[in-house]
Amino acid sequence: MTNQGAGDAFVLFERVQKSYDGETLVVKDLNLSIGKGEFLTMLGPSGSGKTTCLMMLAGFETATHGEIKLAGRPINNIPPHKRGIGMVFQNYALFPHMTIAENLAFPLEVRNMGKSEREEKVKRALDMVQMGTFGGRRPAQLSGGQQQRVALARALVFEPELVLMDEPLGALDKQLREHMQFEIKRIADGLGITVVYVTHDQTEALTMSDRVAVFNDGKIQQLAPPDVLYEEPENSFVAQFIGENNTLEGVVKEINNGVALVELDDGELIDCKPVNVSKPGERTRVSIRPERVEMNKARLQPGAHTLKAEVLEFIYMGDIFRTRLRVAGNEEFVVKTRNAPDQRRMQPGEQIEIGWLPTDCRALDA
């Protein structure tokens, strides 16, 4: 777990625990530091504790144990309205009885800002999300994407340094979601604000974040930039949760010079990169990304080792081909190949040979 520069962290979770019923911990001993201007995403399946962490930071839940610091100041006992943290909610939470402009003016009004200054800021915030002409409408008259923009503008209009977003794009359709991802990223970078973003959509997390904290079972499983997370998952959960992943189960035979020899369950021996296996005899899950598997023998690089496989299914997906294989007893082994002119389309039942580089396959915990 990285904990870079805890001294100058903007947001700091120190040994934070949370329990709702006094019997089970929803958040277990969380340590996390977020730098100023960073875009950090909390990613995880539902019930993994990520939203609870966000709510503790916003002040809507109290930590059962531990301390949360904002800009060096403990905020455990500061009520939400004094924290000055902007927040975008999953269902937008735009006040239905106010117009868009009134919604945006609300945080400025409760800060006793003058009318002219208020109008000026509201206008600027609306222009920023390209909703300048919608000030007089009611939330119900806007589409989901427009409401999302307004919710974003409202969370930013009072110029908070930290903005929390709780699955803000969950209700949008795919195309709009992708568009909004870039838009949020652009605005956040432009304003230099710190963003803590909660999502269960790994594509969203990879696209937008500076760093991603993968949550499971109340713990951070891995905290890393998106590329590291994808290419060097530290355990089976992260490998499975981020992107598509092939798993082969086996037992570690020996570990030498950073290479682990694994005997798969059908007796096949392969070389892997040991990640969190330590000694021979341990059970392991070997993880290989579908796009790192080569089905064309001519293109195999030196040092790659090969395995026999049977084609079970071939799916044409436009830009890629998705081929499901039986490899070492695993019938869910997927290979993704680019739709190139020389790429053959496999037929179910074909017996082929596949291969990969030992550095692309990682031996993880079982």
Place this chain on the structure above:
Amino acid sequence: MSETTHSGPMLAADGMPLKRSLARALRRQKLRALALVAPLLIFVLLTFVTPIVSMLWRSVENQIVPETLPNTIVALQNWDPTAGELPGEDVYAAFATDLVAAVDAKIHTKLGTRLNYEMPGISSLFRSTGRDVKKWNLETDGPFKEKFIESDKDWGDIDVWKTFKRYSGNYTSGYFLNAVDMENTATGVQLRPEDQRIYATLFIRTMWMSLLITGSCLLLGYPVAWILANLRASTANVLMILVLLPFWTSLLVRTSAWKVLLQQQGVINDLLVWVGLVDDGNRLVMINNQFGTIIAMTHILLPFMILPLYSVMKTVPPSYLRAAKSLGATNWTAFWRVYFPQSVPGIGAGSILVFILAIGYYITPELVGGTQGVFISNRIAFHISTSLNWGLAAALGTILLAAVLLLYYVYDKIVGIDNVKLG
């Protein structure tokens, strides 16, 4: 699909206009829907619309006078009541004819009762003379003017005949005038003497106390509804049963329970005396007055306020309050600016419900209202079952109905009836 290039109505595949084709296709569905609601529709027509129409009718109907005294009415047309002289023999003779017929049909006492509402004393006049008239011979016993005055000297009172003439039409405004403490006297429409005015006071008291009851229901019910709407579902259900529990207890039992609690030798007074807050000789009077009525009715009508409030509050997501707080609003500002406006439809629905139930309430004011805490409905019930003046009861009821409709209209103008939600 028909061609869209030609002008004129869109045609279905068989050349029939599309609209007619659609109507035909939907006719079966409409008939079935109508058949399904028919039992309720008939029930409502019979038990709701008909009584209301009949009530409206009774409040102005006066046919008993022209039907019982047809000849007298004709004869009275030539009589000038302002001249200050009794009508001539022709009127008395016509009246004798009508009265003999009425006595034979045994409806003269009914007419007496009817006219007694307008001029006290006429009822007994009819009853006593009715006995004498049986012995009269219409052919030979004239002149009747003397015979009537001989039978009862009040037949020589010009006011009796003025009343006959004034109430000779098929319809009358008499009941309505009576219902607003006015009367149609020889000198025109005017307010009744001060000691006979009761209905205006009762109407105002009914409205005012209903408003108080609605207000106290809102004050007590709002926090309860809020707690119910924000608790976990399992806990909320248990509490909801407590709210609904009074519904399962008889209204009479609940009202009587308040008698036990509030009376001068009751639980609360005993407690206060025991604690020493109240002197034994000066026990508080909390029942058989307006206070008792307000307490008991607030208790009884409270669920009608809580339920619509609860179902509206249930639809307000908690994230609104959180959003407001994250934007910098204090708890109070967040509640007042964000939550409260969204609960207004529930307040509207609950208040209308409680208010309308309250102004028509009868049993509780009757039991705990004493003389100062009774409502207009108690007076209506009195006229329906005791004084049997149904016309006046109908007029009072009609005024009450009109008042409710008027308030409903005002509410619609101020708040908007779309702004009422039961959930």
